Amino acid sequence: MSLRIPTIADVRAAEPIIRQHVFPAPLIRSYTLERELQLPPTRRVWLKDYGWTPAGSFKLLGALNWMANSLERIGDRPVAAHSSGNFASGIAFAGMRYQKRVIVVMPETAPRIKFERTRSFGAEIRTYDIARDHETGERDRITREIAEQEQAVQASPYDDPFVIAGNGVGAWEVVQDLQRARRGVSHFYCPISGGGLMAGQALAIADGFPAARIIGVEPAGADDFRQSLAAGSIVRLAKPTSICDGLLSYDVGQHNWPILQQLVRQSLAIADTATQQAMKWLYDQHGLRTEPSGAITVAGLLGGQIDLTGDGDIVVVISGRNVDENAFRRFIGD
Template identity: 75%
Template sequence: MSTTVATIDDVRQAERVIREHISPAPLIRSYALEKELGLPADRRVWLKDYGWTPVGSFKLLGALNWMANNLERIGDRPVAAHSSGNFASGISFAGMRYGKRVIIVMPETAPKRKFELTRSFGAEIRTYDIARDHETGERDRLTRQIAEEENGVQASPYDDNHVIAGNGVGGLEIVQELKRQERTVSQFVCQVSGGGLMAGHALAIADGFPEAKIIGVEPEHADDFRRSLASGERTRIDLPKSICDGLLSYDVGEHNWPILKQHVPQSVTVPDQQTKQAMKWLYEHHGVRTEPSGAIATAAVLTGEVKPDGNGDIVIVLSGRNVDEEQFQTWIGEAH
């Protein structure tokens, strides 16, 4: 079965939708990282901080574009989706904006912050046991059940062209801002889970800065994309493990894979301990409190897993900030 693939034109079209609701997420220059990496004066490091959005992560972009493009199909039916938490609040916010009922299936162990945010936009939540999901398939079963019994419309958190295109608007923002400053980009470093964030951004970065090397980052024990690159086909991990709760998809999506395969030649892995160190580093140097999934791309650069090659600027994605305070303090306390 051939799958239609999102394009840069889809991303440009999505930009009109996104701008109706939110302003661009900030692109912050990191003088501290430039110093840490020993870069020459003509090279810069930029952090694209999606923690700024009203839902605290990038997931809002794809969710808004999905909702806007499915309004007719949804009508007065509920929207059903599963999520580790960030797409949950993203699709809930989109539901609030467009007046649609949203029902979310979330792991019972998701951070309290993600539950609170999702409920604050009016969504209903049902929970499942993520530790046994690889055996029970409860997450997908519950989501399907909502769709069947309540005549719901299912939304994928990443495996959907409207979601990919919406997320790619963040990549367009990066390209537009850096071109305005007459900068060039030699490396773009971004998290990969199901691939919705990276696929969208890869379309925009490859179009705007074709010379840039696009590098994926995954947790050490959740590296299904790296394995997929090595084998040349989508590879599933039955039990991905990491403190990066937003990066535990079993495999990259069908719609994401062709884009990733074309534009992302490399993916590196980072142990959780180094992600904790990056969380602490970002907090101490920038006052930014990130969730582990948000900090992992920075960790790849800080540890030298991604070396500052080339002559242009380096762009690093901070994908989200939704972490419980107590857990955050524990993790940065363990960073040494």
């Protein structure tokens, strides 16, 4: 069976669905990053902060679009999904909005805030041992069992056309905001793991700003996409490791790969220490308490690996803020 790869038309179709439930995440100008990078006065740096959403990350965008487009298939059945935590709260929020029962499978070690947000929207949670999952396959097994025993409809956290298109709405907002201001984009930094966020965002940015350089950012211990680009085919990691708990997918999705391969020509592998420094920088300079997966793009920008020459603005995706207070303080060295 051939895959249905989403297009910019799917992103545009998802926007009115998303608007029924949430307002656009803010696009914040970073004067401090402009000074840090020594940009000329004609260029600006923007942070697209998805931590502002009710679920604390971008994940509810794709979840809402998936739920809205799956209502007939779901009917009276529950929805089952696995997640490191952010999609759990996103699909839980979507279930609450559409009055559907949601069951999610999460790592036992997920941040407490991700458990709390997910439960606050009414979802049921089952847990697994992520440290041994690469050997046991427990995550997928439990999710399949829920689907079979509860007759649940499975939702993918990233490998689905509706999820990809919904996630792309955030970047479509960026395009509309900056085009209204008559500004261009030269560089776009976005985290990448399973690829559901980057694929949707890349569709929108490439359509609105065809000359923009779209750059992936991933942990050095979980850089499957960077390796996939080099190999020309999807590379699956045996055991991804990083403090970026939201960026530990084994590989990118089948629906995402064609989009990523076409539109994303480079991905940066970032050490966890650099991500921790970026978390502290964002907190000190902007008062933003971001999770590691959200701050990694700023680490990529500040790392100086990319030639920033160009005439347009730089856009940096802050994908989420769901981090426990004690972990955050430990990461930033307080």
